[in-house]
Amino acid sequence: MPETKKYETVIGLEVHAQLLTKSKMFCSCPADYIQGSPNSVVCPVCLAMPGVLPVINRRAVEYVIMTGLALNSTISQDTQFHRKNYPYPDLVKGYQISQYDVPIAVGGWLTIDVDGEQKKVGITRVHLEEDVAKLQHIHDAQGESYSLVDVNRAGIPLMETVSEPDMRSPEEARQYLENLRAILQYLGVSTGNMEDGSFRCDANISIRPVNSTELFTRTEIKNMNSFRAVYRALEYEVERQIKVVEEGGRVVQETRGWVEERGVTVSQRTKESAHDYRYFSEPDLPPLSISREWVKEVKAGLPELPGARRDRFVAEYGLSLYDASLLITSKSTADFFENGLRAKDTKPVEVTTKAKAIANWMLGDMTGLLNASGVELGNARITPQGLREFTDLIEAGTINGPAAKAVFEEMFKSGKGAMIIAEEQGLTQISDAGLLDEAVAEVLQRNPQAVQDFLGGKETAVKFLVGQVMKETRGRANPAMISKILLENLGTELNG
Amino acid sequence: MLHWAYPFLDWYVIMTSPRLSQDEVQHIALIYRLGLSQEEIESLRHQLSDILENFQVLDQVDTSGVPPTGHSVALENVMREDVAAPPMSKEDTLANAPLREDNYFRVKAVLD
Numbered sequence: 001m002p003e004t005k006k007y008e009t010v011i012g013l014e015v016h017a018q019l020l021t022k023s024k025m026f027c028s029c030p031a032d033y034i035q036g037s038p039n040s041v042v043c044p045v046c047l048a049m050p051g052v053l054p055v056i057n058r059r060a061v062e063y064v065i066m067t068g069l070a071l072n073s074t075i076s077q078d079t080q081f082h083r084k085n086y087p088y089p090d091l092v093k094g095y096q097i098s099q100y101d102v103p104i105a106v107g108g109w110l111t112i113d114v115d116g117e118q119k120k121v122g123i124t125r126v127h128l129e130e131d132v133a134k135l136q137h138i139h140d141a142q143g144e145s146y147s148l149v150d151v152n153r154a155g156i157p158l159m160e161t162v163s164e165p166d167m168r169s170p171e172e173a174r175q176y177l178e179n180l181r182a183i184l185q186y187l188g189v190s191t192g193n194m195e196d197g198s199f200r201c202d203a204n205i206s207i208r209p210v211n212s213t214e215l216f217t218r219t220e221i222k223n224m225n226s227f228r229a230v231y232r233a234l235e236y237e238v239e240r241q242i243k244v245v246e247e248g249g250r251v252v253q254e255t256r257g258w259v260e261e262r263g264v265t266v267s268q269r270t271k272e273s274a275h276d277y278r279y280f281s282e283p284d285l286p287p288l289s290i291s292r293e294w295v296k297e298v299k300a301g302l303p304e305l306p307g308a309r310r311d312r313f314v315a316e317y318g319l320s321l322y323d324a325s326l327l328i329t330s331k332s333t334a335d336f337f338e339n340g341l342r343a344k345d346t347k348p349v350e351v352t353t354k355a356k357a358i359a360n361w362m363l364g365d366m367t368g369l370l371n372a373s374g375v376e377l378g379n380a381r382i383t384p385q386g387l388r389e390f391t392d393l394i395e396a397g398t399i400n401g402p403a404a405k406a407v408f409e410e411m412f413k414s415g416k417g418a419m420i421i422a423e424e425q426g427l428t429q430i431s432d433a434g435l436l437d438e439a440v441a442e443v444l445q446r447n448p449q450a451v452q453d454f455l456g457g458k459e460t461a462v463k464f465l466v467g468q469v470m471k472e473t474r475g476r477a478n479p480a481m482i483s484k485i486l487l488e489n490l491g492t493e494l495n496g
Numbered sequence: 497m498l499h500w501a502y503p504f505l506d507w508y509v510i511m512t513s514p515r516l517s518q519d520e521v522q523h524i525a526l527i528y529r530l531g532l533s534q535e536e537i538e539s540l541r542h543q544l545s546d547i548l549e550n551f552q553v554l555d556q557v558d559t560s561g562v563p564p565t566g567h568s569v570a571l572e573n574v575m576r577e578d579v580a581a582p583p584m585s586k587e588d589t590l591a592n593a594p595l596r597e598d599n600y601f602r603v604k605a606v607l608d
Contacts, residue, residue: 029583037599038599039589039599044584047589055575058576059578080566087528148602148603281567283567
């Protein structure tokens with residue numbers, strides 16, 4: 001793609017994350033709506049009945065403060081909510097309560113790795129708003145079109161994080177998104193689940209000639225429901241915009257939707273004048289003053305964040321920066337690793353060996369099996385304790401290399417302990433000297449020619465004999481022990 | 497009725513001319529998804545302009561020493577603890593639905 005070099009990509013992301021509060025943003029309805037049947041988690045406030053009064057959920061504000069602090073933002077002292085007006089059936093009130101000129105958190109940054117270097121992506125703002133109702137558009141057999149409204153989602157606290165247009169490739173955007181999600185998961189403020197819509201991303205993207213610092217006309221990409229979709233949509237859009245410009249055209253400022261099945265973005269042209277949100281301060285909610293004491297308190301209670309955890313994995317467990325970075329990307333993966341390592345007492349000198357073994361199996365076979373089966377780590381049968389037991393058995397020589405893969409697959413499938421599987425399937429390594437002595441004696445007796453070759457000075461004959469013992473034990477013998485026993489026996493014959 | 501005045505106050509600030517044009521009324525109608533006849537537009541143009549003119553009276557008050565505020569009541573930080581309470585029954589929720597299909601509100605198709 002030589003053409004790509006003429007242009008630089010400019011990407012900014014807007015991420016909406018539902019907050020993990022117990023109740024909704026402005027009323028006491030339970031916020032756990034996903035399991036609920038349509039319109040079962042609704043009250044007069046969600047339904048915008050006349051005379052109702054919204055009241056701010058303190059915890060939702062706190063979650064945004066936490067996020068702002070984790071993103072190095074400044075927490076506003078005086079903030080307030082605004083009404084964003086637009087007529088659409090997903091808004092029962094006719095407006096969405098959001099924030100406008102004074103978001104809770106302003107500025108800040110998040111770091112990503114670009115070619116081994118740390119790069120800061122600027123954060124513009126983090127603000128709080130309410131989610132809207134869910135619509136289903138129906139075209140029935142009679143040719144009638146209508147929509148079905150489920151108000152359950154309306155009023156779920158929604159945190160919007162807006163980045164600066166600082167990302168220069170779809171890969172950088174993917175990293176930003178992964179790191180942001182990791183931060184929200186570590187803070188415990190959002191599930192970060194893109195598939196169920198708890199974590200949603202819109203992208204602003206433009207291209208410009210390399211060395212230009214101007215911002216060119218951008219498009220806004222919506223409807224990307226997975227990390228992979230974001231990456232693919234942005235890649236597609238870069239190519240599309242380059243093609244438009246190369247063919248002498250101009251990129252039009254518009255919203256485009258990602259169509260997963262076709263792998264393309266398509267224009268979702270709307271009447272431009274229809275978007276006039278007429279923001280004004282929400283009269284039902286008094287202004288919000290965030291005291292410095294509150295911010296201090298929240299700051300003191302922040303948990304360990306992904307970056308700090310990665311550095312600790314390197315310093316404390318001797319993992320490579322690369323492995324540590326992979327492990328910390330998702331909190332559940334990092335927890336699994338650390339719980340496995342801590343499942344048994346470990347001598348300080350053994351920590352690195354044990355940690356590396358667990359990390360290798362997690363990042364290798366386990367990731368492969370998780371991806372292939374589509375199972376989330378949280379729902380996997382294999383446990384951190386089980387993995388630790390397994391790597392210990394390999395280290396002790398109870399399970400040897402070729403058998404380990406098979407044992408691991410079975411652990412993943414059935415959740416059984418490694419030792420039980422190895423015994424059931426006869427995969428334990430034979431390190432019992434008595435058993436091996438017998439096998440060696442048997443092999444020596446059956447292969448007098450090889451013994452003679454060895455005694456005649458042909459040292460490679462030993463390899464053949466080791467192979468024969470392995471065959472005799474169906475691959476379960478401890479190879480180092482066989483060599484030792486064989487040489488002892490042959491040595492006796494040589495001397496005798 | 498104060499709430500209703502707010503959007504118009506916004507408009508008041510935006511408008512340079514106190515008399516609204518037909519296009520401006522049409523724009524407001526589009527925003528509110530109102531279908532207006534020519535006569536209605538003309539009649540509303542005068543009524544809305546009169547309202548804006550009335551608000552102009554407020555412009556004569558010297559507010560140079562008063563900090564801007566979006567609220568009429570001097571309250572601050574009214575918040576609730578994050579405690580969930582049982583929602584309404586589904587039947588109550590859907591009781592006033594003009595059209596209902598299963599447990600959904602049914603509405604006319606609206607294209608953005």
